[in-house]
Amino acid sequence: MSYYLPETVDCNGDTFKVFITKEEIEARVSLLGKKLDKDFEGKRPIFIGILNGAFIFLADIMRSVSIPCEVDFMKLSSYGDEKVSSGQVTELKEIDAKVKGRHVVLVEDIVDTGLSMKYIVERMNSYDPASVSVVTLLHKKDATKHEVQIDYVGFEIPTKFVLGYGLDFAQEGRNLAQIYVLDSEQES
Ligand code: PRP
Numbered sequence: 001m002s003y004y005l006p007e008t009v010d011c012n013g014d015t016f017k018v019f020i021t022k023e024e025i026e027a028r029v030s031l032l033g034k035k036l037d038k039d040f041e042g043k044r045p046i047f048i049g050i051l052n053g054a055f056i057f058l059a060d061i062m063r064s065v066s067i068p069c070e071v072d073f074m075k076l077s078s079y080g081d082e083k084v085s086s087g088q089v090t091e092l093k094e095i096d097a098k099v100k101g102r103h104v105v106l107v108e109d110i111v112d113t114g115l116s117m118k119y120i121v122e123r124m125n126s127y128d129p130a131s132v133s134v135v136t137l138l139h140k141k142d143a144t145k146h147e148v149q150i151d152y153v154g155f156e157i158p159t160k161f162v163l164g165y166g167l168d169f170a171q172e173g174r175n176l177a178q179i180y181v182l183d184s185e186q187e188s
Contacts, residue, residue: 003177009163011173016163016180020155025137025165025178028154029057032135033064035152036105043130044068045103048095050120051075052174053109056166057137057154061107072097074123078116089119104129109166110138114146121149138162138179 009016036045044067049058051073062071075093104124111117117134124132137154163169164176173180 004175005177008183009173009176009180011163011169014169015183016173017183018178019157019160019162019181020165020179022178025060025154029060029064029137032152032154033061033066036061036065036135037067039133040065040069040103040105041067043103044070045105045133046070046072046097046099047105047107048097048099048124049073049107050109050116051093053166053168054107054137056174057109058107061135070097074120076116076120078113087113087115089116099124099127099129102129104132106132106134108134108136110140110162111136111148111150112140112143114144114148117148117150118146137165138167 003022005022007018047058047062047069049055049071052075058071062069072095073093074095077090077092078088106120106124108117121132121134133151134149135152136150139150139153139156140159141156143159161182163173163180165179166174167179168174
């Protein structure tokens with residue numbers, strides 16, 4: 001398979017540079033997969049990907065676990081087409097699976113303010129699952145204002161706008177195979 005791996009990329013008028021390489025992502029995803037294998041052995045977890053951003057990370061993390069598991073999706077939007085969160089969560093697609101009594105693993109691409117994850121965890125808990133765990137590839141710890149539960153983190157990152165590996169800027173850039181940062185923000 002060939003991947004889209006430019007050194008820099010122009011997206012909606014801004015220039016982005018490589019921030020986390022494909023190799024770094026692969027190594028981290030592999031490690032997280034091993035942890036999930038161990039922690040959920042015999043529990044047949046259901047991975048719930050939060051669309052759209054999580055679709056690539058979800059695909060990779062699921063292929064890095066070897067225990068029996070299932071998948072479903074929920075779709076939310078909090079950013080719209082902007083670089084900062086709108087402060088409001090809009091639910092665009094509910095899950096189809098019945099999660100009562102199940103071990104739920106929520107899979108996100110990024111936790112920023114924490115607003116989306118707080119909303120999702122509360123929603124999942126209302127279904128009376130056996131457990132709810134949270135995996136996020138990226139966590140902007142300094143930007144997180146809402147108290148959120150995060151059990152597995154790929155990378156703690158500074159409060160900078162990032163793109164690629166599922167993350168977009170006004171819907172573009174999700175197809176980049178690694179993570180990029182705004183060129184002007186890289187040295188700050
Ligand atoms: C992004 C991301 C998370 C959320 C994180 O989604 O995928 O769901 O924002 O931000 P928060 O912690 O401040 O809530 P977005 O609304 O951009 O939709 P998308 O996944 O379709 O890109």
